[in-house]
Amino acid sequence: xxxxxxxxxxxxxxxxxxxxxxxxxxxxxxxxxxxxxxxxxxxxxxxxxxxxxxxxxxxxxxxxxxxxxxxxxxxxxxxxxxxxxxxxxxxxxxxxxxxxxxxxxxxxxxxxxxxxxxxxxxxxxxxxxxxxxxxxxxxxxxxxxxxxxxxxxxxxxxxxxxxxxxxxxxxxxxxxxxxxxxxxxxxxxxxxxxxxxxxxxxxxxxxxxxxxxxxxxxxxxxxxxxxxxxxxxxxxxxxxxxxxxxxxxxxxxxxxxxxxxxxxxxxxxxxxxxxxxxxxxxxxxxxxxxxxxxxxxxxxxxxxxxxxxxxxxxxxxxxxxxxxxxxxxxxxxxxxxxxxxx
Amino acid sequence: xxxxxxxxxxxxxxxxxxxxxxxxxxxxxxxxxxxxxxxxxxxxxxxxxxxxxxxxxxxxxxxxxxxxxxxxxxxxxxxxxxxxxxxxxxxxxxxxxxxxxxxxxxxxxxxxxxxxxxxxxxxxxxxxxxxxxxxxxxxxxxxxxxxxxxxxxxxxxxxxxxxxxxxxxxxxxxxxxxxxxxxxxxxxxxxxxxxxxxxxxxxxxxxxxxxxxxxxxxxxxxxxxxxxxxxxxxxxxxxxxxxxxxxxxxxxxxxxxxxxxxxxxxxxxxxxxxxxxxxxxxxxxxxxxxxxxxxxxxxxxxxxxxxxxxxxxxxxxxxxxxxxxxxxxxxxxxxxxxxxxx
DNA sequence: CTGAAAGCGCTAACAG
DNA sequence: CTGTTAGCGCTTTCAG
Numbered sequence: 001x002x003x004x005x006x007x008x009x010x011x012x013x014x015x016x017x018x019x020x021x022x023x024x025x026x027x028x029x030x031x032x033x034x035x036x037x038x039x040x041x042x043x044x045x046x047x048x049x050x051x052x053x054x055x056x057x058x059x060x061x062x063x064x065x066x067x068x069x070x071x072x073x074x075x076x077x078x079x080x081x082x083x084x085x086x087x088x089x090x091x092x093x094x095x096x097x098x099x100x101x102x103x104x105x106x107x108x109x110x111x112x113x114x115x116x117x118x119x120x121x122x123x124x125x126x127x128x129x130x131x132x133x134x135x136x137x138x139x140x141x142x143x144x145x146x147x148x149x150x151x152x153x154x155x156x157x158x159x160x161x162x163x164x165x166x167x168x169x170x171x172x173x174x175x176x177x178x179x180x181x182x183x184x185x186x187x188x189x190x191x192x193x194x195x196x197x198x199x200x201x202x203x204x205x206x207x208x209x210x211x212x213x214x215x216x217x218x219x220x221x222x223x224x225x226x227x228x229x230x231x232x233x234x235x236x237x238x239x240x241x242x243x244x245x246x247x248x249x250x251x252x253x254x255x256x257x258x259x260x261x262x263x264x265x266x267x268x269x270x271x272x273x274x275x276x277x278x279x280x281x282x283x284x285x286x287x288x289x290x291x292x293x294x295x296x297x298x299x300x301x302x303x304x305x306x307x308x309x310x311x312x313x314x315x316x317x318x319x320x321x322x323x324x325x326x327x328x329x330x331x332x333x334x335x336x337x338x339x340x341x342x
Numbered sequence: 343x344x345x346x347x348x349x350x351x352x353x354x355x356x357x358x359x360x361x362x363x364x365x366x367x368x369x370x371x372x373x374x375x376x377x378x379x380x381x382x383x384x385x386x387x388x389x390x391x392x393x394x395x396x397x398x399x400x401x402x403x404x405x406x407x408x409x410x411x412x413x414x415x416x417x418x419x420x421x422x423x424x425x426x427x428x429x430x431x432x433x434x435x436x437x438x439x440x441x442x443x444x445x446x447x448x449x450x451x452x453x454x455x456x457x458x459x460x461x462x463x464x465x466x467x468x469x470x471x472x473x474x475x476x477x478x479x480x481x482x483x484x485x486x487x488x489x490x491x492x493x494x495x496x497x498x499x500x501x502x503x504x505x506x507x508x509x510x511x512x513x514x515x516x517x518x519x520x521x522x523x524x525x526x527x528x529x530x531x532x533x534x535x536x537x538x539x540x541x542x543x544x545x546x547x548x549x550x551x552x553x554x555x556x557x558x559x560x561x562x563x564x565x566x567x568x569x570x571x572x573x574x575x576x577x578x579x580x581x582x583x584x585x586x587x588x589x590x591x592x593x594x595x596x597x598x599x600x601x602x603x604x605x606x607x608x609x610x611x612x613x614x615x616x617x618x619x620x621x622x623x624x625x626x627x628x629x630x631x632x633x634x635x636x637x638x639x640x641x642x643x644x645x646x647x648x649x650x651x652x653x654x655x656x657x658x659x660x661x662x663x664x665x666x667x668x669x670x671x672x673x674x675x676x677x678x679x680x681x682x683x684x
Numbered sequence: 685c686t687g688a689a690a691g692c693g694c695t696a697a698c699a700g
Numbered sequence: 701c702t703g704t705t706a707g708c709g710c711t712t713t714c715a716g
Contacts, residue, residue: 003486005709016687021711031685046482051457052403053709055394056692063437063458072423074416081414084440088447093454095405096438098426105430112435115393116405140388144345261630285625288603290632347693358703363695373701395693398708 004045012041024049055117063093064311065113067106067123069153069196071098074254074283075300079151082304083122090312092119099126101193107134110141120147120311125155129195147314149323151307153197162314162323164307168198169205171296171329172250175278176209178294178331179248183341184276188221188239188246190232190256202252202280221246232259236267245275247340254281261289272338282332292334299327346387354383366391397459405435406653407455409448409465411495411538413440416596416625417642421493424646425464432654434461441468443535449476452483462489462653467497471537489656491665493649495539504656506649506667510540511547513638513671514592517620518551520636520673521590525683526618530563530581530588532574532598544594544622563588574601578609587617589682596623603631614680624674634676641669 006024010017015034023030023038030038055061066083068076080094087094095118097109103126113121121141127133135155141148142160150163172189179187189206191199203222210217223235239245251257257279264271271277271291279286282297310323348366352359357376365372365380372380397403408425410418422436429436437460439451445468455463463483469475477497483490484502492505514531521529531548533541545564552559565577581587593599599621606613613619613633621628624639652665 006711007709017709018688018711019686021709022686025711027711029685034685046486048453048457050398050459050709052394052397052459053692054711056392056398056694056708057710057712059692061394066438071426072419074419077414077416077419080438081440084413084438088440091454093458094438096408096422096426096436098423098430111390112433115390116435117392117394144388258626258630265630283627284600285627285631288600288607288632289627289630348695349693359693360695360704361702363693364702367695369695371701376701392693395708396695398692398710399694399696401708 003050004047005050006047008045009038009042009047012045013037059117061117061119062091063095063116063118064308064315065095065097065109065116065118065121065123067097067099067109067113067121067125069099069124069126070101071096075152075281078300079304082301083308084304086305086308086312092312099124101126101196103128103132103134107137110134110137114141114144114146118146120149120315122149122151122307122311124152125150125197127153127155127195127197129193131195145318147311147318149307149311149314151303155197159322159324162310164303164310164323164325164327166198166298166303166329167326168201168329169208171280171298172202172205172252173209173212174329174331175250175296176206176213176215178333178337179250179276179278180213180215182248182276182337182339184246184248184337185215186218186221186246186248187215188218188223188249189252190223190226190235190249190260191252192225192256193227194225199252206250218246220244226256229255229259232256233263233266236260236263236269240267240269245269248276248278248337250278251280254279254283257281257286257293257295261293272336276337276340278331278337286332287334291336294334294337295332297330297332299329302327345392346389347392348389350387351380351384351389354387355379401459403459403461404433405437405458405460406650406657407437407439407451407458407460407463407465409439409441409451409455409463409467411441411466411468412443413438417494417623420642421646424643425650426646428647428650428654434654441466443468443538445470445474445476449479452476452479456483456486456488460488462491462657464491464493464649464653466494467492467539469495469497469537469539471535473537487660489653489660491649491653491656493645497539501664501666504652504665506645506652506665506669508540508640508645508671509668510543510671511550513622513640514544514547514594515551515554516671516673517592517638518548518555518557520675520679521592521618521620522555522557524590524618524679524681526588526590526679527557528560528563528588528590529557530560530565530591531594532565532568532577532591532602533594534567534598535569536567541594548592560588562586568598571597571601574598575605575608578602578605578611582609582611587611590618590620590679592620593622596621596625599623599628599635599637603635614678618679618682620673620679628674629676633678636676636679637674639672639674641671644669 099106
């Protein structure tokens with residue numbers, strides 16, 4: 001037996017579908033008496049509104065699309081929670097995509113989202129080493145009037161788009177200042193895949209901060225493209241074998257943080273006695289690791305809340321001014337940085 | 343300007359909408375020549391198919407709904423990845439819900455999902471201490487013919503439903519055996535909120551295993567309803583103050599695991615020297631914690647893959663036999679269990 | 685306050 | 701191989 005529709009309710013009550021529609025949508029123009037009866041029989045019949053029909057009719061799906069750069073990243077635990085917190089009370093639903101750091105997959109999902117009729121998109125856009133990205137597609141969507149808010153990542157010089165990101169340069173500068181205060185001048189940085197917006201920014205922040213603080217930059221200590229994680233081992237081992245370890249390392253994402261701890265232990269490099277470490281992304285476990293990790297903490301829940309709030313307001317008012325938010329990261333001091341000031 | 347539709351393409355080529363539809367859907371009945379032209383002008387016009395219309399027409403949304411018990415649980419990192427891995431190639435999309443351990447929220451989302459026309463639902467059903475749940479609603483859906491696969495959690499004695507869960511009793515028994523082998527007889531267990539399926543099962547496993555292995559059960563060492571996390575502190579402190587610590591503790595989820603480590607450290611209870619610990623849910627950090635944690639590891643990625651595969655096959659064939667899968671957990675031995683055999 | 689009719693975009697059945 | 705027609709379920713005029 002098929003799902004009952006508005007028509008079935010109309011028929012059982014001998015009224016017209018339009019009246020049923022009005023009654024169920026809480027719109028005016030129906031007597032209280034009738035409305036009550038409609039609602040009642042709707043329940044009896046087990047009626048559930050068909051949102052596809054409604055969407056088709058008034059082109060409002062009450063769905064927003066999320067494009068995740070990689071759904072396995074713990075980033076999404078807090079981010080999704082933040083988004084869901086603001087969406088749920090407003091009855092918006094989430095269509096979840098996972099780009100897996102792959103621009104082709106991202107493109108496929110973006111097209112699906114549009115076809116599905118999402119009212120807006122929350123995206124952390126992928127870009128590859130060679131600079132390839134789906135910027136053109138995002139631009140097309142922008143022209144079509146699809147509200148888009150970038151979170152965590154964005155495109156440079158595309159000021160028409162809304163975004164909510166962290167000040168990644170400042171985040172690294174904070175880390176550098178902390179290291180400098182603790183007497184470190186020989187500082188390395190481990191970066192994951194090239195091309196990723198946040199990683200590029202963190203590297204820029206490193207250069208900027210070193211200049212600012214008068215910290216010498218040494219080519220071998222800028223370890224780029226640390227991926228997959230075994231590369232962490234190679235690089236660390238090489239640095240150790242050549243007796244060329246910096247006194248401190250800054251990690252630039254949670255995964256690298258984790259693997260530096262892991263492989264340093266295997267290589268018998270003592271943290272923080274031999275090398276100090278500042279982690280990136282404060283997963284709850286960072287406090288429990290040995291040693292508890294001094295970490296740059298991003299306000300991820302906030303990114304979720306703010307970006308989704310921004311998206312909703314743009315959905316409601318397409319012609320509002322660009323919303324560009326840059327949040328500050330925070331340095332959580334624990335025990336992985338040793339003071340070596342003389 | 344509105345989004346172009348199939349009609350617009352038809353008009354510019356002076357053909358009928360149905361031909362365009364056939365051409366774009368790769369169905370037979372169109373000359374190659376025409377098909378080529380259709381596809382071409384579709385691209386020129388920036389046509390994107392309207393899935394709401396398609397769904398309305400053939401009641402196939404190519405969307406499945408996921409109900410998460412609590413989206414902040416790291417469980418969902420691997421689970422969602424597993425699901426997405428199987429869904430993406432088959433062009434199914436994910437509508438994500440977050441029940442937040444709240445049956446009312448779960449119910450709201452379930453109704454949304456149905457209204458949205460999802461073709462199936464992957465759910466970890468919530469149940470409260472008092473036994474309340476949305477079982478009735480799930481039953482209604484079952485009657486309506488909506489495919490449902492439960493993952494991680496399920497209902498007892500509801501054998502009509504498909505499910506993919508872990509053998510939680512066995513998981514705890516494995517932990518007990520390991521402890522017994524290492525000479526432990528005074529064993530405590532820390533459980534989170536009452537009523538949760540997995541937690542109840544783990545407690546049952548504890549009783550069963552103790553009986554099996556001839557381990558005495560002591561009331562004060564069965565610490566239930568550890569929530570919120572500060573409760574971990576209270577309980578541990580009390581046990582310590584009364585000089586009543588067991589020699590080993592089994593944690594029953596990742597959060598409790600984490601907080602036992604955390605508060606044990608605060609209370610200066612040495613793991614594993616004073617108390618051995620077996621954690622539950624193997625987050626990658628468990629290896630980095632001090633000490634590296636012996637942990638019960640659930641095959642979460644598999645749960646995602648298998649449950650979504652099961653769901654898709656039920657969507658394709660509604661009348662197949664029930665699919666009930668129980669996966670085994672695995673004990674990862676590290677260094678948080680001390681051998682105290684004399 | 686209620687009903688009739690048209691249409692959102694797409695597809696499937698039937699004709700030609 | 702292509703076109704015509706009708707209809708999926710809902711809402712929104714416009715009449716009454």
